[in-house]
Amino acid sequence: MTSKKKNITIRDIAKLASVSYQTVSLVINEKPGVSEKTRRKILRLMEEMDYRPNRAAQMLTTHRSKTLEMLIVDVTYGGRLADSTKNAARAAREAGYSLLVSETSFAELAEALESAEARLVDGVIMYAPRLRISDDEVLRICNGIPLVRRDYVPNSRLAWVGFDQVYATRLAVEHLIGLGHRQIACIPPMPELINGYWRYNAWKNTLLEHGLEPGPFCEGDYSMRSGYEAAHQIVASGQPFTALVVGTDHMAVGALRALREHGIRIPEDVSIVGYDNTELSAYTEPPLTTIQFKFSKQDELAVKYLTELIADPQIELHQRVLLADLIIRESTRPLIDSPS
Amino acid sequence: MTSKKKNITIRDIAKLASVSYQTVSLVINEKPGVSEKTRRKILRLMEEMDYRPNRAAQMLTTHRSKTLEMLIVDVTYGGRLADSTKNAARAAREAGYSLLVSETSFAELAEALESAEARLVDGVIMYAPRLRISDDEVLRICNGIPLVRRDYVPNSRLAWVGFDQVYATRLAVEHLIGLGHRQIACIPPMPELINGYWRYNAWKNTLLEHGLEPGPFCEGDYSMRSGYEAAHQIVASGQPFTALVVGTDHMAVGALRALREHGIRIPEDVSIVGYDNTELSAYTEPPLTTIQFKFSKQDELAVKYLTELIADPQIELHQRVLLADLIIRESTRPLIDSPS
DNA sequence: GCTATGATATTGAACGGTCAAGTATATTGG
DNA sequence: CCAATATACTTGACCGTTCAATATCATAGC
Numbered sequence: 228m229t230s231k232k233k234n235i236t237i238r239d240i241a242k243l244a245s246v247s248y249q250t251v252s253l254v255i256n257e258k259p260g261v262s263e264k265t266r267r268k269i270l271r272l273m274e275e276m277d278y279r280p281n282r283a284a285q286m287l288t289t290h291r292s293k294t295l296e297m298l299i300v301d302v303t304y305g306g307r308l309a310d311s312t313k314n315a316a317r318a319a320r321e322a323g324y325s326l327l328v329s330e331t332s333f334a335e336l337a338e339a340l341e342s343a344e345a346r347l348v349d350g351v352i353m354y355a356p357r358l359r360i361s362d363d364e365v366l367r368i369c370n371g372i373p374l375v376r377r378d379y380v381p382n383s384r385l386a387w388v389g390f391d392q393v394y395a396t397r398l399a400v401e402h403l404i405g406l407g408h409r410q411i412a413c414i415p416p417m418p419e420l421i422n423g424y425w426r427y428n429a430w431k432n433t434l435l436e437h438g439l440e441p442g443p444f445c446e447g448d449y450s451m452r453s454g455y456e457a458a459h460q461i462v463a464s465g466q467p468f469t470a471l472v473v474g475t476d477h478m479a480v481g482a483l484r485a486l487r488e489h490g491i492r493i494p495e496d497v498s499i500v501g502y503d504n505t506e507l508s509a510y511t512e513p514p515l516t517t518i519q520f521k522f523s524k525q526d527e528l529a530v531k532y533l534t535e536l537i538a539d540p541q542i543e544l545h546q547r548v549l550l551a552d553l554i555i556r557e558s559t560r561p562l563i564d565s566p567s
Numbered sequence: 568m569t570s571k572k573k574n575i576t577i578r579d580i581a582k583l584a585s586v587s588y589q590t591v592s593l594v595i596n597e598k599p600g601v602s603e604k605t606r607r608k609i610l611r612l613m614e615e616m617d618y619r620p621n622r623a624a625q626m627l628t629t630h631r632s633k634t635l636e637m638l639i640v641d642v643t644y645g646g647r648l649a650d651s652t653k654n655a656a657r658a659a660r661e662a663g664y665s666l667l668v669s670e671t672s673f674a675e676l677a678e679a680l681e682s683a684e685a686r687l688v689d690g691v692i693m694y695a696p697r698l699r700i701s702d703d704e705v706l707r708i709c710n711g712i713p714l715v716r717r718d719y720v721p722n723s724r725l726a727w728v729g730f731d732q733v734y735a736t737r738l739a740v741e742h743l744i745g746l747g748h749r750q751i752a753c754i755p756p757m758p759e760l761i762n763g764y765w766r767y768n769a770w771k772n773t774l775l776e777h778g779l780e781p782g783p784f785c786e787g788d789y790s791m792r793s794g795y796e797a798a799h800q801i802v803a804s805g806q807p808f809t810a811l812v813v814g815t816d817h818m819a820v821g822a823l824r825a826l827r828e829h830g831i832r833i834p835e836d837v838s839i840v841g842y843d844n845t846e847l848s849a850y851t852e853p854p855l856t857t858i859q860f861k862f863s864k865q866d867e868l869a870v871k872y873l874t875e876l877i878a879d880p881q882i883e884l885h886q887r888v889l890l891a892d893l894i895i896r897e898s899t900r901p902l903i904d905s906p907s
Numbered sequence: 908g909c910t911a912t913g914a915t916a917t918t919g920a921a922c923g924g925t926c927a928a929g930t931a932t933a934t935t936g937g
Numbered sequence: 938c939c940a941a942t943a944t945a946c947t948t949g950a951c952c953g954t955t956c957a958a959t960a961t962c963a964t965a966g967c
Contacts (some may be wrong), residue, residue, distance in 0.1 A: 236923055247947045253924065262945060280686035283626035284924035287952050293668075305650040313639055316668045325686065328633075328656045328668045346617040346665065386771070451850045480850045485651040487852075510791045510820045512827075512852060576953055587917045592955065624953035629923050853914060 235278050244269050244275070255280055292343050292347040295319050295442060295533060296327040298339055299375075300355035304449040311377070314526035322534045324349070333358060337368040346372045350533045352377050352386035357419050372517070373536040377529040378421060381546075386536060388547040390517055390528040392422050395518045395551035396429035396472070399500040402553055403470040407562035412468035414441040414457040416449055416479055426474055426502075439445060442468040447478045454478025458485035469497055477509040478499040479515055479558075504552075516555035525549055575618050583616070584609050593780045595620055632687040633875060635659050636667040637717075638679055640695035644789040651717070654866035662874045664689065673698060677708040684710045692717050697759050704734075713876040717869040718761060718890075726876060728869040728887040734760050734857045735891035736769035737841040738811070741891055742856070743810040744777055747902035748838060752782040752808035754797040754818055756789055766814055766842075782808040787818045794818025798825035809837060809902050816841040816848040820854055825861060838899035844892075854896035865889055 237255070241248040246265060253261050261269075262280040272278075275393050286292045297315050312328050323357045327348060331339040336358075343351055350373040358378075362385050365374065381388030405413050413430045416423030423446065431441045443466040447453035454473060461468070471486075473479040475508065479501035483493060493513055501508055504519035528547055536542065577595070581588040584723065586605060587796040594603050594609045601609075612618075627633045637655050652668050667688060673677040676698075679698045683691055689711040698718075702725050705714065719729030743751050753770045756763030763786065777868035783806040787793035792814060803807070813819040813824075823833060831837050833853055841848055844859035868887055876882065 233903055234923085238923080246945095248744050248924085249926090249948080253946090256925085260945065265945080277681075277683065280953060281627070281923050282686050283632070284922070284952090285624035287621070288925040289925080290952085297668075299653055299656070302653070305653070310645040312668050313642070313670050314646070316639070316670045320669060320873050328637075328652050328666050329660060330653050330656045341617075341619065402939085432642075445609050452844050454852070477846070480847065484850055484852075506791050506817070507820065507847065510824055512824075574953085580952080587953085588953090589918080590916060593916090596955085602915065605915085624922090625955080627924085627953080630922085698959040805945050 238409040285364040296348045314426035318527045318530035373494045375533040392425035393429040400433040408470035411470045413444040426500040454481030458482035476505045517557040519552040607623035636688045639670045658870035715873040727858040732765035740773040753784040756814040757786040757823040791821035794821030800820035816845040854900040859892040
């Protein structure tokens with residue numbers, strides 16, 4: 228039955244409506260030059276025959292595919308990817324696009340972009356939290372395909388959408404300073420991660436600006452284990468601290484465990500701030516004060532920006548910066564001077 | 568410069584190689600009928616001109632797109648989606664496909680599949696953890712597109728790849744029984760979730776098979792909050808229990824908090840088993856005994872199965888069942904009879 | 908020496924749309 | 938009343954492939 232299913236084409240519809248195929252094309256593309264009566268008739272027929280224009284044929288002539296690609300570059304630790312693709316897929320669909328997802332490494336980036344071009348992808352959202360690359364290089368390899376990075380890349384003048392990591396970190400550090408803390412340690416994400424680099428520097432600089440000496444620090448890699456080990460190291464360093472800024476809620480969970488093992492009480496002995504406001508952060512013991520990033524907003528905005536860029540490639544590239552919020556819970560509290 | 572970039576076509580290559588375009592086509596598709604010498608020459612030229620076949624044109628004639636679609640249906644709670652799309656994207660690429668991701672609801676499912684067809688998607692991976700639908704209905708709406716569900720759907724005789732939830736649950740429950748527990752409570756995912764349905768039933772049936780009366784239970788929705796509330800309810804029910812099976816690690820975190828608030832010690836008073844073996848489960852207090860699912864395996868296998876199905880649509884549909892593992896940590900321990 | 912054979916290469920027609928230019932008819936204005 | 942214009946619709950070419958049918962040629966068989 229359906230095996231013999233001849234695809235209905237624009238010409239079949241045209242024949243049924245006794246007009247030419249071009250008229251049908253005009254209707255499909257909502258272009259003027261068709262009388263209301265004919266338009267209705269054609270629309271009805273398309274409905275009846277449940278006709279769908281062949282995307283391949285459209286692509287062939289228009290050189291566009293109504294497809295965006297989310298290119299994930301060198302993302303190893305999964306937790307933070309979360310629903311990005313789902314969010315982006317939804318946003319893309321709402322803008323009339325499909326979303327292709329692909330995953331690659333820095334070494335294969337150029338190739339990935341070439342194949343994006345071959346697939347006639349209309350634009351690329353790059354999610355590359357560790358990618359250091361010059362703007363010129365990006366322009367060179369992306370073959371003119373509109374591209375928006377879904378990252379905080381303050382050194383780049385190309386299009387990106389990201390959370391201001393300096394602002395976010397300032398939020399965390401100044402919250403602690405405001406509570407009276409003077410010895411503030413840090414477990415930043417490792418500097419290979421762009422966010423790690425900025426969080427580390429922002430932590431240090433905020434302290435210096437306030438006339439405070441940066442406390443001990445030790446990098447993590449986003450995993451709970453790394454937070455655990457980093458916290459151990461910081462304690463082992465012997466340098467005193469009454470507060471700790473931990474680069475993600477996940478690492479904070481590891482840090483909490485490590486500190487507990489050392490008999491350090493939270494928040495009585497040490498106040499802790501995490502990042503991300505994951506669901507988890509409300510359920511740690513004690514619940515974590517944390518920096519909230521609305522990632523779904525970032526995903527949506529990246530798609531939105533990209534579609535704008537596709538619609539008008541002439542608009543001047545800019546950067547869309549999102550700001551984080553501070554969520555205060557019970558892992559931070561005012562410093563109470565010990566009676567020494 | 569690049570603005571005037573005329574796309575190089577198969578005919579350009581043909582001209583340069585002084586052969587016909589069809590010969591080039593044969594080379595591209597690795598078909599026989601071309602002498603080794605000509606083949607080499609053409610390959611070299613394609614390399615030099617960095618020619619890439621136009622996917623749209625290929626799609627138009629072949630009616631295939633070398634694209635798979637991951638269709639996410641009614642997934643609300645994000646945590647568990649995690650890296651599925653990334654895993655699938657990688658697996659797809661390794662099999663020579665691109666991966667399209669889209670997100671939809673039950674109500675729009677038919678439409679989503681129609682548009683998949685219009686896009687000439689070669690096959691669909693459906694991730695629909697709550698979708699109850701007859702096999703006939705699925706066959707009807709998917710228009711002959713090969714489809715593999717990435718779910719445990721024991722009632723379906725169509726293609727699916729999933730973890731045996733009954734086996735998994737048995738693993739959890741019998742572990743507890745083996746430790747001497749006789750009063751085993753449960754916080755299953757809500758029955759709208761297919762996994763929830765099966766976990767609940769498997770919990771109950773395993774107990775009955777062992778001659779035990781099912782303990783109190785209360786459903787959750789995957790969120791930590793729901794685990795928290797469910798645990799409160801179970802305690803409030805007044806029915807005694809010495810062990811608790813919680814449908815996800817996330818919910819277990821909530822449950823841990825609730826039980827702690829009631830002064831119930833884990834594992835001294837109550838043993839707990841979670842599901843998923845998330846990174847988190849090793850960092851709860853105490854670390855959670857849990858059921859491990861290798862989700863990345865499931866994603867990969869779903870892609871693999873789908874590509875097999877595309878290659879040979881005649882193969883008899885079957886179901887690929889994965890088995891979970893039990894990871895024992897400190898949240899479970901032998902029941903010590905109280906001296907009453 | 909002539910035909911059968913297989914390997915290699917060519918040609919023309921799809922595939923299902925879009926685009927640019929064209930025609931036919933009705934409407935307007937001077 | 939006729940040219941100018943607007944509206945509605947049509948035609949032919951083209952996008953870059955693949956596919957089926959066909960041509961060419963050297964080699965082998967008899």
